[in-house]
Amino acid sequence: MDQKRLAVALALIIASLAACVAWGAAPTGDEILVQVDQQGEFLGEGSLVTTLRFETVYADGTSSTNLFGALGNRREGGPEYSLVYFLEPADLAGTIFLSAKKAGEEARLWLYLPALGLPKELVSEEEKEDSFAGSAISYQDIGGRDLAGKYRAEIVREEDLTVGDLVRSVYVLSLTARPGATSDSALETMWVDKEEYILLRAESRSASGVLERVVEFAALGRFEGKLTADRIVARDFAGGSTTTITFLERRRPAIGLPDGLFVPESLATFDPATYGLTAR
Amino acid sequence: MRRFYEWIADHPYVVIGITLCVTAVFLAFIPRITTDTDFSHYIDPNDPGLVATRRAEDRYGAQSLLMVAIENTQGIFNQATLTKVAEMQAAFAAIDGVDDVTGPLNVQIVTGTETSLWVGPAAPRGTVPATAEEMAAYRDRLLQSNTARGYVVASDEQAAAISIRLKAGTNELAVTEKVASVAKEYNSSPDRVHIIGLSYMNVVLAETMGKDLRILLPLVILAIILVLYLSFRSVRGVLLPLLVVILSTGWSVGLMGAIKVPLTIISFILPVILMAIGVAYGIHVLNRFYEAIDSGLGRRTAVVETGLQMLAPVLMAGLTTVAGFLSLLNSVLVPQRDFGPFAAIGVAVAMVLSLVLIPAFLSLLRPPRQRAHRGESGFVNRVLSVFGWLVLRHRRSVLVVSAILFVAFLSGLSILRIETAETEFLGKESPVVQAMNVLERHFSGSGQLMVEIDTGVRDGLKEPALLSKIVELESYLEAKGVKKTSSLADLVREMNQKFHADDPSYYVIPEDRKLVSQLLALFTFSGGDLGNLTLGDFSAGEVMGLYPVGRSSDQVKLVRDVTAYLKAHFSSPVEAELVGETRISASLHARIARSQISSLATSIAASGAIVALLMASFVAGLISLVPLLLTIAINFGVMAFTGTPLNMATLMVSSMAIGMGIDYAIHFMSRYRREILAGGSAEKALQSTILTTGRGIAFNALSLVLGFILLLASSFKGTRDFGLFVAMTMAISALSAFTVIPAVLITWHPKFLTRTARMRRKERETSTRVE
Secondary structure, eight states, X not given: OOHHHHHHHHHHHHHHHHOOOOOOSOOOHHHHHHHHHHHHHOOOSEEEEEEEEEEEEOTTSOEEEEEEEEEEEXXXXXXXEEEEEEEESGGGTTOEEEEEEOTTSOOEEEEEETTTTEEEEEEESSOOOOBGGGSSOXXXXXXXXXXXXXXXXXXXXXXXXXXXXXXXXXXXXXXXXXXXXXXXXXXXXXXXXXXXXXXXEEEEEOTTOOEEEEEEEEEEEEETTEEEEEEEEEEXXXXXXXXXXXXXXXXXXXXXXXXXXXXXXXXXXXXXXXXXXXXX | OHHHHHHHHHOHHHHHHHHHHHHHHXXXXXXXXOBOOOGGGGBOTTOHHHHHHHHHHHHHOOSSOXXXXXXXXXXXXXXXXXXXXXXXXXXXXXXXXXXXXXXXXXXXXXXXXXXXXXXXESSGGGSXXXXXXXXXXXXXXXXXXXXXBTTTBOTTSSXXXXXXXEOTTOOHHHHHHHHHHHHHHTOBTTBEXXXXXXXXXXXXXXXXXXXXXXXXXXXXXXXXXXXXXXXXXXXXXXXXXXXXXXXXXXXXXXXXXXXXOOBOTTGGXXXXXXXXXXXXXXXXXXXXXXXXXXXXXXXXXXXXXXHHHHHHHHHHHHHHHHHHHHGGGGOSBHHHHHHHHHHHHHHHHHHHXXXXXXXXXXXXXXXXXXXXXXXXXXXXXXXXXXXXXXXXXXXXXXXXXXXXXXXXXXXXXXXXXXXXXXXXXXXXXXXHHHHHHHHHHHSSOSXXXXXXXXXXXXXXXXXXXXXXXXXXXXXXXXXXXXXXXXXXXXXXXXXXXXXXXXXXXXXXXXXXXXXXXXXXXXXXXXXXXXXXXXXXXXXXEEEEEEEOOXXXXXXXXXXXXXXXXXXXXXXXXXEEEXXXXXXXXXXXXXXXXXXXXXXXXXXXXHHHHHHHHXXXXXXXXXXXXXXXXXXXXXXXXXXXXXXXXXXXXXXXHHHHHHHHHHHHHHHHHHHHHHHHHTTOOHHHHHHHHXXXXXXXXXXXXXXXXXXXXXXXXXXXXXXXXXXXXXXXHHHHHHHHHHHHHHHHHHHHOOGGGTHHHHHHHHHHHHHHHHO
């Protein structure tokens, strides 16, 4: 996954905390997809601070753990900012990815390596659908996939899905790629929460029906009254790795985050402790 | 045994019925037979090199790639060639089971400036440059990239490579067949498209084996029919031995299917070989039967006498051949170890059926007219008589010339090469080898050398001191002829340079471990794939090198030198070990020479012992080996002087030559002794033997020479060499049986020739005295 996607993805994780839109009448499969997209693209207004842990077990049996602090900022009609700060492991601590997206423009991304003390803008010609931080999860898995543009959906059935301690009523959708659309998988099956239109589970299969990836919410919580993921597990059957994302903390800062925080020049002096971000 | 043969003569239908029932059982298993063309399965699973490589595969994934190379000697930087590349890349990516396709158009290139790092495909949007300026810029970008040059584009600009990564658990062969089908569509002048990879080699080998069998089997059957007809000039003379070899082949191959032993590139010729070898026993039995009929015996008596007289020589001949094949159990190569027992079983079945089934059929068939069977081939008799004359008149010269030939050819042993590479077996014209040659010509070579560095601790590979040692190792490898190396250290140096505005002075390992870690994070978060450069926790990784493949002995030296270097420069807790095909190949090479000596010694000892046992004479055993030793010496000498190396197939020639070649000596000595015991003089015994048994030997040798020479029609060079040299050794063994054996017997008159007669005389004298 390139840096732009990394930043957008993390912004979407933050956004998912506040994502909750009510839906009225019984929808069709395509309508549900539109709603899921809106959930994914919805960025909660204001500032948000999140702490997440990524635990990846690779195909070779080894594992790695990363702890991130993520700061997000968005105002109605204004730019969207996100800053991802590495808290752990120790040798990566202080590495920062910064994303800034102004309305109508492509997002720009900067990388700050503390060992060099230099920010660099990362320019990528095109977006890819690779893994997120070398994990089994991709940008699309986290949200913002333009599902409605890429797929047609049909409701296969309605059922109850157990997520952690909770049992949720879900629509099970079967997705097929729209002709001419650049889709990530030939076949997708999705489990969408009937009440809050949160994507609770997704299975990706190849054209021949081979299961390639499963992303599912393993634990649910509430943030500001909305249903959110507390833990997501992604299994990449093609690459053989499994990643567990745990949301350790979500909070609104007492004072909104200033835009001046989200500029490359301030990365060298960014102090995570100011925002309550500490290694654990 | 007389009662046994009388029973066969009286109950032929029972014998035939039992044979057909057993045959039906074995034939039922033939459809279950599978093929295994994977060269990595051909090595002892406990081989240390293979064990280390398997462990590395478990940790880092496949140690070989599927790659498609496009060769254009006028250069690949043109619209037409790159359009083909683009279309192929898209077609490969659309194949179910393909995870990732990287080629010269979409390979990710990182470019560093003062303020930014640019990451993107080498060609803008991954599409073919439209204008001459765009093409020139693209060319420069690609050739200046360390990650692209030498991997997706050749430095000489005459070839490009598309690397295809398959998804885990994918049916490799099925995907490879689809890749090959796409590649074939784009293989048109001036662009030659080649496929490289183990899975492709397996696909080609499986196809080629099938094609070879479809050609070789009918050919060998025709050859056998021809020889049998020349020998007997009768329908029964053709059909009975032919039936025996077809049944014995069916039993042996059916058994392979029953116990799930796959056909390999060695054993797929088993049916051809068994037919050529097995027919010999039938020829000798029928030959003797016709002799018995010629002498005026009735059908039943002729059947019984034939069985009794042929039991010992056929048993000896069969058992020595079985011993020769079983000696392959000493081989370090699994296909030879699998081939040996099943060939031995097939030979044993042919031997038994010749001694049992043929007499049963002969008991049913109307006796042939006297002498009508022989065809009265005066030419054959005249030629055979010449040998008799030669030995009687010039036996010392025969022995001296034989000794000179033995020494002269044996001297070639010192220059005889052993080549374990697949390419040596497959031959230059194989598409697999031609594809590998593209790598040799335009890239860094087709040989892959891999060193695993294991620190045993998380993030151990990020230590700058260790990375510097890896850089030194790469320099050492390059000094040893490895043309291109890649490692985590290279990646760290490259990212360091890119992050410092592409300043070449920063192409070094940073001293700060944190910076190393952060540069690697930058790489992975930029979409970079660490592949087998490191494990996920950076505790261990691989250094990879590509080199032009030369002789196996060069590989052995490279492995020896690198192993010594690793031992001297990497110490506990860091472990460094060579893994992969180069180490396996070198390990094989070293063990093959020992295995060859062991196989030869076993088959020589076993064959000599069998003859000694059955003829109750140690001297007889020794004499039977004389022509064999001459044959082996000539075989090795010819191989050495013609530059033919010992490879997977030709390694078996000597063991087989012993097992089969000794048959001639056995048949000749048995008959000669019988003639002597019957009271004949040496001269008379020789003439009689050479015109009766010698005739059988001649046609036996002819059938073997023809059968094996047909292997020249094989698509595999190894099989062709094997066929040629076995045919040659069979001819030499037969000539030796006609010349060296009688020369030895007449010159030294060994006691075993007359022992039985003396014993019988003694018994008579004793009984007379008692009376």
